[in-house]
Amino acid sequence: MKYVEEYRDPEAVHKISEEIHRITRGSWNVMEVCGGQTHAIMKYGIEELLPKSITMLHGPGCPVCVTPVELIDKAIAIAAQPGVIFCSFGDMLRVPGTQRDLLAVKASGGDVRMVYSPLDALNIARECPYLQVVFFAIGFETTAPANAMAVYQARQYGIDNFSVLVSQVLIPPAIELLLNAPQTQISAFLAPGHVCSIIGYEAFESIAAQYHTPIVVTGFEPVDILSGILHCIQQLESGRAVVENQYSRAVQRQGNPAALKMMNEVYIVSDRKWRGIGFIPRSGLTLSDKYAAYDAERCFGAVSYSDEVATVCISGTILQGIKKPRDCPAFGNTCTPENPLGATMVSSEGACAAYYAYAAHM
Amino acid sequence: MKNPDPTFPSCPTPISRYDRIVMGHGGGGRLTHNLIDDIFIPAFNNSILRQLTDSAVLQVGEQRLAFTTDSYVVHPLFFPGGDIGSLAVNGTVNDLAMSGARPLYLSAGCILEEGLPLEDLKKIVDSMQRAAAAAKVQLVTGDTKVVDRGRGDGIYINTAGIGVIEHDLKIAPSQIQPGDAILLNGDIGRHGVAVMASRAGLSFETTIESDCAPLADLVLKLIDAGVEIHCLRDLTRGGLATALIELAASAQLGMELQEAAIPVREDVSGACEIMGFDPLYVANEGRLVCILPDAAVDQALKIMRAHPQGQGAALIGRVSAVENLRVILKNRIGTRRILDLLSGEQLPRIC
Numbered sequence: 259m260k261y262v263e264e265y266r267d268p269e270a271v272h273k274i275s276e277e278i279h280r281i282t283r284g285s286w287n288v289m290e291v292c293g294g295q296t297h298a299i300m301k302y303g304i305e306e307l308l309p310k311s312i313t314m315l316h317g318p319g320c321p322v323c324v325t326p327v328e329l330i331d332k333a334i335a336i337a338a339q340p341g342v343i344f345c346s347f348g349d350m351l352r353v354p355g356t357q358r359d360l361l362a363v364k365a366s367g368g369d370v371r372m373v374y375s376p377l378d379a380l381n382i383a384r385e386c387p388y389l390q391v392v393f394f395a396i397g398f399e400t401t402a403p404a405n406a407m408a409v410y411q412a413r414q415y416g417i418d419n420f421s422v423l424v425s426q427v428l429i430p431p432a433i434e435l436l437l438n439a440p441q442t443q444i445s446a447f448l449a450p451g452h453v454c455s456i457i458g459y460e461a462f463e464s465i466a467a468q469y470h471t472p473i474v475v476t477g478f479e480p481v482d483i484l485s486g487i488l489h490c491i492q493q494l495e496s497g498r499a500v501v502e503n504q505y506s507r508a509v510q511r512q513g514n515p516a517a518l519k520m521m522n523e524v525y526i527v528s529d530r531k532w533r534g535i536g537f538i539p540r541s542g543l544t545l546s547d548k549y550a551a552y553d554a555e556r557c558f559g560a561v562s563y564s565d566e567v568a569t570v571c572i573s574g575t576i577l578q579g580i581k582k583p584r585d586c587p588a589f590g591n592t593c594t595p596e597n598p599l600g601a602t603m604v605s606s607e608g609a610c611a612a613y614y615a616y617a618a619h620m
Numbered sequence: 621m622k623n624p625d626p627t628f629p630s631c632p633t634p635i636s637r638y639d640r641i642v643m644g645h646g647g648g649g650r651l652t653h654n655l656i657d658d659i660f661i662p663a664f665n666n667s668i669l670r671q672l673t674d675s676a677v678l679q680v681g682e683q684r685l686a687f688t689t690d691s692y693v694v695h696p697l698f699f700p701g702g703d704i705g706s707l708a709v710n711g712t713v714n715d716l717a718m719s720g721a722r723p724l725y726l727s728a729g730c731i732l733e734e735g736l737p738l739e740d741l742k743k744i745v746d747s748m749q750r751a752a753a754a755a756k757v758q759l760v761t762g763d764t765k766v767v768d769r770g771r772g773d774g775i776y777i778n779t780a781g782i783g784v785i786e787h788d789l790k791i792a793p794s795q796i797q798p799g800d801a802i803l804l805n806g807d808i809g810r811h812g813v814a815v816m817a818s819r820a821g822l823s824f825e826t827t828i829e830s831d832c833a834p835l836a837d838l839v840l841k842l843i844d845a846g847v848e849i850h851c852l853r854d855l856t857r858g859g860l861a862t863a864l865i866e867l868a869a870s871a872q873l874g875m876e877l878q879e880a881a882i883p884v885r886e887d888v889s890g891a892c893e894i895m896g897f898d899p900l901y902v903a904n905e906g907r908l909v910c911i912l913p914d915a916a917v918d919q920a921l922k923i924m925r926a927h928p929q930g931q932g933a934a935l936i937g938r939v940s941a942v943e944n945l946r947v948i949l950k951n952r953i954g955t956r957r958i959l960d961l962l963s964g965e966q967l968p969r970i971c
Binding site for chain 1: 638951952956957
């Protein structure tokens with residue numbers, strides 16, 4: 259497969275790995291922010307290719323994990339109503355609210371549908387004018403333009419039985435929050451390539467300078483991730499802290515102007531609560547007044563967020579790079595892949611599950 | 621899910637216990653296992669069922685028989701490379717073949733939905749007959765029921781099958797030995813991709829055809845040639861990974877697979893990239909793994925590659941000697957990844 263295989267090439271991978279080993283002197287903690295990168299690091303066993311003195315921290319970049327439970331409860335309540343078709347991306351269906359998940363709503367007779375695109379949900383609204391079609395608009399900057407496009411088209415074509423339950427979050431404020439944490443141990447960031455293909459990387463330049471922390475825009479294949487790490491280590495070993503772009507085949511400094519224009523048309527920046535972390539100021543998007551009629555919270559009642567920050571949730575601190583899975587008292591005792599207590603233990607590619615497996619057997 | 625314990629993590633753990641059936645219970649992963657272990661095994665508890673093999677092996681007088689059943693609810697009814705009819709015959713034939721049996725007779729129960737065009741039914745039945753002839757089985761008994769419109773998906777088919785075991789080999793997970801080789805009869809993932817790509821809601825065009833095919837002849841050729849087979853498993857829902865994880869667990873052994881040796885067609889891996897699926901977990905209907913001693917590998921591969929259902933046969937890994945119950949995939953780049961059961965259905969990821 260062109261444009262993929264060359265970034266999984268064993269020879270290229272080993273060359274970069276050797277170079278990282280050659281230049282590494284200090285001990286460094288590199289955080290990949292995006293869940294897609296965490297997934298790839300686990301899938302390809304990237305940590306096996308790094309010197310012991312480099313630790314990968316797994317960041318908060320999984321939109322499924324950081325969506326607050328109150329919002330999921332709201333989605334479940336809306337989906338359970340008669341006359342509603344509730345549309346969502348696939349992996350959101352299995353995330354539990356306080357009582358149940360969207361799959362259970364579907365099993366109880368709710369019309370819950372998995373879609374690949376918000377525009378598919380809009381088409382369903384077009385085809386079913388007597389039903390309310392609600393799309394769960396979650397994600398980082400990556401999903402925001404397409405979600406915005408669905409709302410824009412709904413208004414343009416007068417499709418009034420369509421609304422979106424918005425849970426859009428933004429990466430740069432989350433990175434700043436992590437760097438502001440007093441216990442922060444992060445030496446450098448791999449910035450998420452997909453997010454940067456939308457917003458570019460200008461926003462990260464001031465962060466890199468202010469916190470003297472290297473940020474490397476990085477792709478998702480093994481060669482990408484290892485090159486991203488190599489760039490970070492080169493900067494750390496030479497005392498530099500700038501933004502570099504490893505993922506230049508997809509990312510430009512100014513981002514994607516058409517996508518940004520669509521986001522600015524439909525959304526305004528707002529405070530958002532992150533599951534496991536708490537409220538982060540100006541860390542999300544909400545529909546602007548012009549598009550408020552398409553806000554599911556307006557049609558079905560607003561989400562009421564509790565003020566409390568996370569309970570004793572080790573995965574919250576893992577997401578912030580403060581703790582590692584082995585720091586958790588439940589890890590390997592009451593929490594195992596067979597009986598997981600947290601999201602990171604559930605999937606074989608989750609951080610805790612991978613740690614468990616490697617600690618036990620390798 | 622309600623948990624008053626303040627130390628209970630607030631992070632989103634997928635629910636593994638539901639109080640009613642969800643689609644994931646049919647996915648072949650952890651939820652399906654829960655259903656079997658918690659509901660069916662306790663109810664029908666007997667030594668034959670507890671073996672949980674593709675078909676039950678029954679001693680009737682001097683004769684060993686294989687007996688199996690399977691239900692087919694595929695949507696759409698017609699997909700590139702097959703239809704629900706050919707699937708219903710081949711699936712059951714293959715389950716019999718996995719115990720080394722020669723499939724003989726099938727039954728078919730059809731649940732028809734009001735409104736199904738007779739022309740479609742005729743096409744499906746003709747397809748069943750063609751598949752039966754190709755697999756050298758006879759369809760000897762059947763049943764039809766009709767349900768109201770909206771209470772079925774056009775047609776559901778259940779087939780059961782009987783075969784005879786004409787050799788002395790015991791082909792079962794308990795026979796798997798450390799050091800055994802794992803053979804696969806061809807490229808994986810085609811059936812799942814063909815069906816998913818032809819489903820409504822995915823404006824996705826491919827020329828990928830299902831691998832739906834009968835495997836009994838291939839298996840019997842191996843047995844007739846005296847190949848010492850330890851275990852066979854056809855790869856259906858849940859794909860290669862799920863089949864091997866289940867076998868490793870039954871055998872109480874580990875396995876190590878070489879990713880580079882597992883054939884996946886380029887168009888299949890491309891479609892999986894786009895849909896967010898892992899080909900290792902995607903369904904097949906004409907693929908099997910054959911686990912046998914190292915000494916038998918060359919002969920088995922030669923026989924498989926000379927057979928239409930085994931042209932792409934490959935040695936993909938080995939059973940580990942150590943007591944390590946995990947199935948480990950050695951990546952192309954030389955690192956290792958643990959394969960685990962999916963919790964429910966394979967759901968596309970957001971990013």
